[in-house]
Amino acid sequence: MDAPRILVVDDEVPLRALVRPYLEAEGYEVVEAATGPAGLSLLEAGDIDLAIVDVMLPGFDGIELVKRARVTSDIPIILLTARREEGERIAGLRLGADDYVTKPFSVPELVARVSAQLRRAKVLAESDEEVLQLGTIAIHPSSRTITVDGVGVELTRREFDLLLALARHPNRAISRTDLLREAWPTTYVVEKTVDVHLAALRKKIGPGLNVTSLRGVGYRLETS
Secondary structure, three states, rough: OOEEEEEEEEOOOHHHHHHHHHHOOOOOEEEEEOOOHHHHHHHHOOOEEEEEOOOOOOOOOOOHHHHHOOOOOOOEEEEEEEOOOOHHHHHHHHOOOEEEEEEOHHHHHHHHHHHHHHHHHHHHHOOOOOOEEEOEEEEEOOOOEEEEEEEEEEOHHHHHHHHHHHHHOHHHHHHHHHHHHHHOOOOOOOOOHHHHHHHHHHHHHHHOEEEEOOOOOOEEOOOO
């Protein structure tokens, strides 16, 4: 089996030089880019299993890279952000980033998150679960697609994972913490991330998605 290929997009040469040996020590093949356009070009060429993307990049920033990449790619993307870039983190997650790490960061922690994202992507790719039917909404876990009244609806990776987590617990109260645990492979994502993605889901799916907000608890997906 070929080693997973990790793309590191950051204009800081010392940072790339620091991260590379840790990733290679885990058996990953590392590909590097220093600008947004160069990173996107490598992603569009395919054969990348996960991308680590800095928010601040020449050409166009990491948020724009995520936005453009999600048109054709569903691979895990981890953002590197400065401590005060909360707005950028939220924007990146809404556009389809899977996780973020705040600079300065622990390289072993970054590598652990890479491993977690790759494991999760593998499980999802190998899933052969049956279609989950929620009224007019049909969820296909194996192909990671949904239809509403028979019409396909495009969701980001995170939106799909959140919907799937809700669908697995119909008519039950589920906390934001538990949703994060199921929809994200790390507990480091802030709880309001759930609210952001759920708002996007409601907008895309419409009234067929009947999710009740439970103050102080979380949410409940109503199916009857």
